[in-house]
Amino acid sequence: TACALKHVKQCIVSHPVNPTYYVPLVELVPHPETQPSVVEKTYALMKRVGQVPVKLIREIDGFALNRIQYAIIGEAWRLVTEGIISPEDVDLVMTAGLGMRYAFMGPFETIHLNAEGTKNYCERYAVGMKRVLSSFGPPPEFRDDEIQNIHQALSRRIPADPEHLNARRHDRDVYLAALAKLKKKM
Numbered sequence: 001t002a003c004a005l006k007h008v009k010q011c012i013v014s015h016p017v018n019p020t021y022y023v024p025l026v027e028l029v030p031h032p033e034t035q036p037s038v039v040e041k042t043y044a045l046m047k048r049v050g051q052v053p054v055k056l057i058r059e060i061d062g063f064a065l066n067r068i069q070y071a072i073i074g075e076a077w078r079l080v081t082e083g084i085i086s087p088e089d090v091d092l093v094m095t096a097g098l099g100m101r102y103a104f105m106g107p108f109e110t111i112h113l114n115a116e117g118t119k120n121y122c123e124r125y126a127v128g129m130k131r132v133l134s135s136f137g138p139p140p141e142f143r144d145d146e147i148q149n150i151h152q153a154l155s156r157r158i159p160a161d162p163e164h165l166n167a168r169r170h171d172r173d174v175y176l177a178a179l180a181k182l183k184k185k186m
Contacts, residue, residue, distance in 0.1 A: 022176035024052040087153040
């Protein structure tokens with residue numbers, strides 16, 4: 001553990017996002033004893049090399065990105081396994097809906113712009129958000145039958161063999177590179 005290290009005050013985790021050459025975010029996570037100057041120097045270094053660093057104030061299982069991603073996956077999984085929507089349509093909800101918006105602004109800026117500021121948004125929608133959020137239920141179990149059904153649905157579009165998966169990964173990387181280029185112009 002970091003506590004046993006001689007120079008624990010200099011320890012920091014830099015957690016990148018894959019594929020790192022197209023997704024510039026890196027999460028910086030200090031140990032409780034890490035000196036603030038280490039965080040600031042690491043932050044400056046990441047910016048200098050073209051990364052987009054974010055500072056987590058404390059350690060948390062899964063980092064910030066994975067926790068947000070898992071929240072989306074969990075609810076998407078639940079919607080599919082409860083027969084509300086197909087896996088293909090969940091992907092469209094993201095690629096033609098949320099993903100379009102979230103490529104350029106996060107959830108807080110989104111709610112800020114979707115009303116007359118964040119306060120107004122919460123005044124209008126907090127009750128409804130709490131009602132919906134309370135209906136989410138426990139995390140999915142990821143049962144074998146559920147996994148198989150979702151796997152089959154995705155495999156109809158992208159067969160789960162190395163040739164097709166690698167071709168789709170290549171497409172993803174081309175699209176991410178184009179998006180990264182566009183975002184640099186903004």
